[in-house]
Amino acid sequence: MLNIADTLHDWCREDRSFALATVIHVTGSAPLPPGTALAVDAAGNVVGSISGGCVEGAVYELCQQVLADGGTPARARFGYSDDDAFAVGLTCGGEIDVLVQCVDRADRSHLAKALDAVVHSRPAAVAQVVDGPEEFLGRTLSLLGDSSTYDGTLGGEREDRAVAAQSRALLRAGRTGRIEVGGDADTCPDRLSVLVHTYATRPRMLVFGAVDFAAALSRAGHFLGYRVTVCDARPVFATPTRFPHADEVIVDWPHRYLADTAVDTRTAICVLTHDAKFDIPLLRLALSLPVGYVGAMGSRRTHDHRLGALRELGVSEDELARLCSPIGLDLGAHTPEETAVSITAEIIAHAHQGTGLPLSRGTGPIHRPAPGALSSAARTAA
Known part of the structure; x- marks a missing residue:
C-alpha cells in the first residue's frame, strides 16, 4: 500500500x-x-x-x-x-x-501516522493480516522506525507483540515481506499470515574517488534511489559542482570517513580511486563491515596486487571473496556512463542473487523471491 x-x-x-x-x-x-x-x-x-x-x-x-x-x-x-x-x-x-x-475509521487513525512518516521519508511499517480466521482478515498494525511501540491491533496482545517483533526485523532490513505467526500457545491460538509493508530510509551508495566515473556512477545511483556520497581526500576534485547528483560530497581520507559513517547490509561501497595509498586501507576496512556490496575499479593486474597487499595485512580469504574486482559486469563498457551502468547492474545482481546473464538465455520465471526470503522466523514474499 x-x-x-x-x-x-x-x-x-x-x-x-x-x-x-x-x-x-x-x-x-x-x-x-x-x-x-x-x-x-x-x-x-x-x-x-x-x-x-x-x-x-x-x-x-x-x-x-x-x-x-x-x-x-x-x-x-x-x-x-x-x-x-x-x-x-x-x-x-x-x-x-x-x-x-x-x-475503517480505527485503521485510518493509526495508518495516518505511518503514512505521514512515509510521506516525510521516515521509516515505517504496516502489518496487514492477509490470511487467517475471517474476523482477523484485513486488520492492520503500524510501527514507526523511531519508536519501540506500535499502533493498531490484529486482535490480541500476543498476536500484536509477535507481529511487531518480526515487523521490526523486516523494517531494519528494508524488506516488504510475509510472516506467519500463531498456531501455538506461545504466540496466539489462531494462525495468521501477515504481509508487512515497509518503508525504510534510502540505502547508501558510498563512492570513493572524485573521478569522471564517480560523476556518472553518482547519477546512476541517484536514479536507482540510493543516497549517494562521494568521498575523496583531494579538495580540488571533491566539490559539489562536479557531482551535482550526489547527496553529499566529503573531503576526507576514504578509510577515515568510512570508519565514522553509518552503514548497513544494503550499503554499496564502490572504490574508484585506483590508488593503493587510498584503496588498501579503505578495502581492508570495507571488507570487515556488514555491507551489501564492495567493488573496486582497476585492471586484473591491479586486482592481483591489491589481493597480495590485503593478504599481507591479514585480510582473510572469506573477506577477500566478498570483493567484486574488477568492478562491474562485462558489458563491454568504455565511457564513464557505460561503466556506471556496468557497476550498478552488478550491484543489482548481487543484491538479488541474479546471474547477470541475458534473460533470453535463461529458463524459468523471470521474477524470483528476494534473497533470504524464507526462514523459520519469517517467511517473506517480497
Whole structure:
C-alpha cells in the first residue's frame, strides 16, 4: 500500500472511507510485487495499480462491491486464461492473489501516522493480516522506525507483540515481506499470515574517488534511489559542482570517513580511486563491515596486487571473496556512463542473487523471491 502513500495519507486525514486492494501473493511472472495496492473511495475515485492495467477494471468493481457490502473483505485470484480470450486475467502468464478490504475509521487513525512518516521519508511499517480466521482478515498494525511501540491491533496482545517483533526485523532490513505467526500457545491460538509493508530510509551508495566515473556512477545511483556520497581526500576534485547528483560530497581520507559513517547490509561501497595509498586501507576496512556490496575499479593486474597487499595485512580469504574486482559486469563498457551502468547492474545482481546473464538465455520465471526470503522466523514474499 505504500506505493500510494501520498493519496492514502490525504484520505486518512480527511477520514474518507475507502476500499484497499492489495497484492498479497504472486506466482510466476506477475507484473508487480506483493504489497502493491490500489484504492477506491466511496465517491469512486481510484489511485494506484496492481497489474499494470490487466485486471484493474475487475478489481475496481470488487472494491466498490466491498464498500457497498459494508466492508466484508473479499479475495480474488487473477491468472492467465487459455480457455477464454475475453476472460479477465494477466497477459504475462503469472498469477496474483488480491485482498480487498474496507479500511475503517480505527485503521485510518493509526495508518495516518505511518503514512505521514512515509510521506516525510521516515521509516515505517504496516502489518496487514492477509490470511487467517475471517474476523482477523484485513486488520492492520503500524510501527514507526523511531519508536519501540506500535499502533493498531490484529486482535490480541500476543498476536500484536509477535507481529511487531518480526515487523521490526523486516523494517531494519528494508524488506516488504510475509510472516506467519500463531498456531501455538506461545504466540496466539489462531494462525495468521501477515504481509508487512515497509518503508525504510534510502540505502547508501558510498563512492570513493572524485573521478569522471564517480560523476556518472553518482547519477546512476541517484536514479536507482540510493543516497549517494562521494568521498575523496583531494579538495580540488571533491566539490559539489562536479557531482551535482550526489547527496553529499566529503573531503576526507576514504578509510577515515568510512570508519565514522553509518552503514548497513544494503550499503554499496564502490572504490574508484585506483590508488593503493587510498584503496588498501579503505578495502581492508570495507571488507570487515556488514555491507551489501564492495567493488573496486582497476585492471586484473591491479586486482592481483591489491589481493597480495590485503593478504599481507591479514585480510582473510572469506573477506577477500566478498570483493567484486574488477568492478562491474562485462558489458563491454568504455565511457564513464557505460561503466556506471556496468557497476550498478552488478550491484543489482548481487543484491538479488541474479546471474547477470541475458534473460533470453535463461529458463524459468523471470521474477524470483528476494534473497533470504524464507526462514523459520519469517517467511517473506517480497
